[in-house]
Amino acid sequence: MYSNEREKEILNLLKQNNFVTVEYLAKKIHISPSSIRRDLKKLEKSGLITKSYGGAEIKSSVNKQIPFYLRSHKNTKEKAYVAMKAATLVKPGDIIFLDSSTSTYFMIEHLGNIKDITVITNSLSSMAALSEYNVNTYLAGGRLNPENRSCFIGAQAEEMFNSIHADYCFFSVQSLTADGDLYDCFANEITPRKLMIKNAEKKVFLCDNSKINHFSAYKLCNVSEIDYIISDIDIENYLSTNYDNISFIK
Template identity: 30%
Template sequence: MHPNKRRDLVMKAIQEDGKVEINKLSDELNVSPMTIRRDLVQLEEDGKLIRTHGGAVLPKPLITETPFSTKESRHTEQKKLIAKKTLPFIKDGQTIILDSGTTTLELARLLSARKDITVITNDIKIAAELLDSQLKVFITGGELQTNVGALYGPQTHQFLKSIHVDMFFLGAHAIEMEAGITSPTFEKSLIKQLMIEAAETTWLVADSSKFDQKAFSKVCDFDQISGFITDEGISDDQKEQLSHYIKII
């Protein structure tokens, strides 16, 4: 079979399923896995797909900032279950950072019944949720990002550089094996990086819809976090890839 004909069949398969696996294509097209790998390399260079561990996926547009009202209505049940699974990791007497986001907001709602915990956040929605709790709450300060509820800017940076905490619960806009964890802006990434630096340990809390997505600015690689708490929508292949770097719950 001519290489162009074979690559057309590869693209037809990936357009139908959104992804392909090297071994499956090798069997279906009766060629070696190495031949399929070469085809995927060429198709990636042509901008038609993105190679993954053991296969390839269709390229996706970069993730942009999403208003709070939109994020709040997406994957609500998954976020609540992630928050519930995260709660036992937080012990009395600890100081934690909650990143801005709707998954961390669900965690704040569960924490509101606790007492001996200090919470630091750059999210006014999270701070408002803890208004009537018995927790000690610090807000980073900074300029308000309207429609999102996050605080940012030099005041936020200065605050985060001056603290040290037990744990940081990191929210994510996008997660991808090669790109790592990314966010829509340099500013968002910088704040998350400062939070990582301020914490003894960092846990990523994000639903599976964030996986196989890329945003504009790099936050960190997987080796900078201790683990990832997510829902069961993550595939076995994704679990296997991630397990080489971090603990997955």
Template identity: 25%
Template sequence: MRSSRSSDAPMLAKQRQARILTEIRRHGGARVTDLTTLLGVSDMTIRRDLEELTASGSVHKVHGGAVLNAAASSEPGFEAKSGLEQPAKSAIADAAARLIRPGSAIAVSAGTTTWALAQHVAGIAGLTIVTNSTAVAEQIGGADPRSDATLILTGGVRTPSAALVGPVADQALGMLHVDQLFLGVHGMDAAAGFTTPNLAEAQTNRALIAMADQVIVCADSTKWGSVGLASFAPLSAADVLITDQDLPADAVALLRDTVGALELVPVDRAEVDDPGAARTS
């Protein structure tokens, strides 16, 4: 069994805040009185949670409750995200590439961590690679010209994060089957699971998961506790989750009980720890 957590166990603060954020996103807002009833905690606890969510920019406090911060549901572009947490993304990509078997069929989702992985796959013999990411496709297509990889791009509507989504992408994925899916995520959370700020991308991610024998989630530790607009899979959907060593201890314990296998990779942050270096995280 992947999870032994009791449904009667008290929620951790992060879990409770994720549930609150889900309610606010579902209804556009929530009252403190309703949240205390829903979660079985005091109004002071709810008010503290709302203060933390407000400080993070997720919600805006109003008299008696909170509403969704419009900026929290916006989707950052690929260029904006690609410069963040580069050492961790590189380490995660290296670990993910070691799981790929020559001659297999894989899918690589949109995302900056999976884009880092794409730099490795052209050197693996005989791959068939399905992707819904224009950035991943460009990376693979511009790699080693001696590569014998077969690249399949789904088509679809392009999002700010360079993902191809919508009915065209979903229909294409529904006709295919792969051995492994390497999946990037916007956020991962105990209560909300894996999330994205884009509703159409959530559905396309579900189609990607459905086509794969093995789901390998590639996400740096800063994604923990982040909740996007749309949940598309529970944490238990990950057969393997590759993240970095900075993941909080409580998250490590929860994920070891939830995902199929958890791999924590070491990260060399020496270059970003240099005060004179440009920060990338």
């Protein structure tokens, strides 16, 4: 089992038990206690857990799930700025993926001014807003996420994202670590986002300042896999590694 797979398993066990010992983790995952300690050290550095004597516990804020309508009223000025910058990348005739985040929702008023674009999204809220601007929109349907009732998940949504090649994927998550890892609190929205990223020519991460020093449980990807980071702050100064493949837009 690779280290990132072990870390995911450790987080799952912590969420089930709140506190676990090194010996318990070593027995469950079938590796040495020294390897577990190294994994715990890395997870603590990422802000996902708190180490204590003989074990670790998950941070209480890691898996905090906030409804869409509440998130859409947080950091609105910053999200609107980032969304406006993101929309400038879109050209007439483009096909784009929009994820179910509130950050991409703020792009919609700008997309309405661009001719002949096509939007594919699994966000019920975004679809409704796009219809007001007469934007050609396809909803990747499926099962409504019971944890985030503005978003569709499951095999049907995933099949649609896997069958289309888009010019851009615009997405956001709850957390960016200094190591460049992206995390979110909704486990069942990770796979649709992965497929959007996989099947888009260019990947664009919308990152307002609230994503920094904020921690979530489920890893999406690393920023080395994306092309643009758009933010209201100098994100490259926060990251511990230089990424020559990324265009930073502020």
